[in-house]
Amino acid sequence: MKMTLALSIVLSAFMFLFGCKENQEKNVHEEPKTDLIKDNFPDKQKEVKAVLDSLFVSIQNREIEELLSYHLYSDKFTEFTDGLPRTGSIENKKNERQLIENIAAFDYDLGALKIDVFDDVAIVTFNADFRPKIGDNVVQLWRQGTIVFVKYNNVWRITHEHFSPINVKENEN
Template sequence: MTDSAIIRDFIYNYFQIAKSKEIENLPEFFHDNFTKFGDSPPYDRRELDRAMMLEQLQFASISDYDFKIEEMKIDVLDNVAIATFTLDSTGLIVDDYSFRGTAIKNKARVTIVLQKDRKGGWKMLHQHFSKMPC
């Protein structure tokens, strides 16, 4: 299997966690130096610990999640790779305190920078999401 195919599967598996609710597996996707610019509040740059906490909260709070990745392009440069694509996602954000749900429908341009680890696997170094009109 090529590095591009491995990275494609890695990215799909990452977003699949929001469907499977196996959020205990999130840490295996992130490099120790991970950062993120998200397309939802807070709009700050998030370092690993804060990003992980917000990802776990978001993935745990969404139900009926579905996603579609289009126009994926992966450039592998030795032990670093850049994946770009558009992400359409839908679901229901559930507020456990009020027992209400808010439907979401998002479209974003996504850039993910990855680094190959010593074992030959890939980890995310950075994510950048930019909202697009749906």
């Protein structure tokens, strides 16, 4: 009987100590939970905004290689423009080169800018007032834009672009 009681006490103590150590190890290795929907990721929003600003500066400066460097070209890259069928990396590069070749200047405003970050993916939406100068003429293009960024190798790059015409009344400017 004494042997059974002693064995029970030793086993209970062992289970108690082992259980505490296991809980302690779990607490040490647990990272704070991230809520992809509710968390805003403000530091990452700032990073994406900086890339977006740099992208438009590269257009204004007519720096094609800089502009292309903001894209993550692969089989996963997609683009929709003005109701036309979906295109990919090859077509986007061609379109970006044509833009830079055809403009003499570029001005823009991004209204209703929204940057939603889901950890390493960001969706940027806006109502754009693009004003490229082609020859001697400034063309005003109103577009709804969606750009999807992915953080790849610690750098934010575009993996999807979508631009559609937006109806804007003259008195709303």
